[in-house]
Amino acid sequence: MLKKLLLSMFASSVMLFAANVGDLSSVKTLKIDRDMTKMGKSCVECHAKETPGMVNDWKESRHGHVGISCIDCHQVKKDSPMATQACPGVKGTDVYISLLVTPKTCERCHPSEVKEFQESGHGRAGLQVHAKDGMQKLMNHFEGADNPHTKGSAEATGCMQCHGKVVELGKDNRPTAETWPQAGIGTIYPDGSVGNCASCHTRHKFSIAEARKPAACSSCHLGPDHPDKEIYDNSKHGHIFNAEGNEWKYDSAPDAWEPGDYRAPTCATCHMSGIGDLKTTHNVSRRLKWNLWAPKSNLRDGGLDNAVKVWKEEGKFSKGNPVAGHPDGSVAARAEMEKVCSSCHSTLHTKNFFEMADKHVILYNESYFEPAKKMYDELKAKGLIAQDPWTDEFHKVYYHLWHHQGRRMRQGALMNGPDYAHWHGVFELQQDIRELKKIYEHRMKTGKID
Template sequence: MKRIICILSMLLCMAAETVMAARAPVSEATEECLGCHSSIHPGIVEEWQNSRHARITPREALGVTGLARKVSARTVPDYLLPTAVGCAECHTLNAKVHADTFEHNGVSIHLAVSPRDCATCHTEEAVRYSGNLMAHARKNLAANPLYQDLQQQILGRPVRREGKLTFEPPAAETRQSGCFYCHGTRLEVVGMETRDTVLGEMEFPRLSGWPNQGVGRVNTDGSLGSCAACHTRHAFSIEMARKPHTCRECHVGPDVPAYKVYASSKHGNIYAAMNRQWDFSAVPWTVGKDFTAPTCATCHISLVVNTDGQVLARRTHEMSGRLAWRIFGLIYAHPHPMNPDTTRIRNKSGQPLPTDFDGTYAAEYLIDAGEQVRRTETMQAICLGCHSASWVRGHWKRFERTIRETRSDIRAATGIMADIWARGFAKGPDSDDSPFNEAIERTWCDAWLFYANTVRFSAAMAGGGDYSVFADGRYQLSRRIQELNDWLELRNQLFPPTPPIALRGLPEKPYRVQ
């Protein structure tokens, strides 16, 4: 027994030495950070020590050639080359442009690491991400009065006065734990505070909007986004970013039911059964060898090759680069915006929407048919890595048919809602009122925000008949349209127009928040 224990101890020591040998040398500054934080924040330190950043120096990473190279920068500052990418290497970068930079044990550091910092090594990824809808997610929500109105009706505090119900603006913390959890907050220094730490009293900046890792976070250096939204700190794992659970954090539904649809699809079925056998860290990612069914990253982001080494799709961090359609209905599905800053968009009625209420595209702000074809072909190249051309064509035919059908469905629902507004049974945009603050308007909102979206996501992601029909799909969509119509018909019977009036149809006035 003693001999066995001795042998096991030797093996464990050898394993530990192998792990230590695999780690890259650490800078003096990072060594100093680790000296304290390994006991204060052991979870963070251990996570980093198991990361790729801890094992490989930028000099070694720059030496990798071909598709396996993960550092897209052509050069990296000389002082960063010989050591691991550690605490100091990230939290002291670009100190002069970070408003949250402060003196900590004789070193100028900042709390929130930004895409601009990561761009030191991952230049192309940062540039691509900055041209992505996600990078502008906070502004696209916060600076659109229509979306802000909907947010207030959902998150606001209900107050009933003199028989009238209103929703007061939500608290900042409510917004931050609600919509801006994913869309991102604005980080701003609002002062300094003294904290009693295990090492004595220390001064730290107080940040409003913190903590947050939202995709459109506005950082203290002015950059947009958080790489940790997908590559969670401090492992910054490729594997984590490639698994669908990461995307699930924000895309779970019912407004954007991507994860639920994926989980109920054949692809999700294969992933659930077989993913333990897959290699999620391989770069490039080889279809058929490293994985046998796509995840979110396969279709939208990853560098994917076939078993002959031919590139099926190049790595991108511009998530819409392979998408011809924006299937999240606002109010209708539409071609993707040309510019990721969607606050510029105005439909012909002056509303901040990519379509009119009748479904007409705000075409000057959206990609054209030629770009839609290019993006479709880019996506289909990935599908063709596993499927025949006839299979892929058949899938797209169904998907695009679904887009046409759901646009028609929502046109019918919106036409009924417009008649309700025109008869004065509810107050909407033509009355300079919110289109979301009455129960019947919520019924209309459900039709396009939840159910039409689910039908389209199911068609796009092969999500299965049951999910697209009965699980927040066609059944609920047709029911909401019927409810709208019956609601209007009942009021027309109770309050017939005298004399009959011509309904004004869809609203034409620009939307305005009161």
């Protein structure tokens, strides 16, 4: 009898549960405790009046939906180098905050993403510029004209907005005008952390959909030296995106954003997304075979080195560091990128495309950069490059050969932008190398800089 009663009760409960799946109308009490703290509510209420744009973004964010508020990200310990009580809402309390939200805060919830980011080229963006004497001299001496009244403006309004800078603190531990605000992806903070998640997931919505669209990348990846957004628009991928991309689905969960949500890849699809059996990664360099930004393109081999660790130990970016890439080298990197392509293309299509694109990179290396570098080194050894290189025609043509036309040639080839691989690329290079040879032969013959 007891057994029959228990079976009957179990069957009734199963029927009741089945009837209520997706229907909570019969549930009397349904509460999820994710309430904000008193201080958290106080921050939101104050900022709703003072900075309503921030609060409106936060209200639409996933953070807002789960009760993560201002104080959860902006509160720091009293002994933090960034700690301040400059905000009236915390003044005189035991709460300390910082305007700066660093990767150390983000990694409390997103440790894998922060680790992957630090292994990428993005993680080195600020360190490289800060540690290169040539870049510092270009920004402050040549571009900044050593003007004491405008010191730092060339860097603050330009380079650091993409690369990032070492943030310095002034009165009340608040960041200085020379170093903040910025959107630099490789920002270096007083707490020793490096990176800027908000470069792609902008404050205070931190949208995954926004970061998946080409606009997230085109703030920095555009212009004469690396026109990646323009190259994308020139490609068939960009053609399809510009025709219908506003209708695609961008908010699928990580590792679930697949063809069908979109008809052509965006930057994030190829460089970051979990597609097929690939996992989502924040190491944007992981699937890259070549370092296309450098004067000469080398294979991304030799393993990874953590630029943040080097910065802390040596106080500089070591020239010996291998370029960021796949931990197993360039072959593994290309294999992963081919898996991305295979979601939409045949194996033959993918193999043929990369075969010719790789040859275009080798053409740049062997027929343009290497001869130009050889001539430059010989002239310099003989004192035939001007002390002020930006008055020297050979130096200017050489610089543009690799930094502008050469990058366009290589990046256009690997991202299927024919106008950039050709007219803005190799066509310009064949003129550059002829101009360099003409100047080189004249100087070697006369022993003079005209």
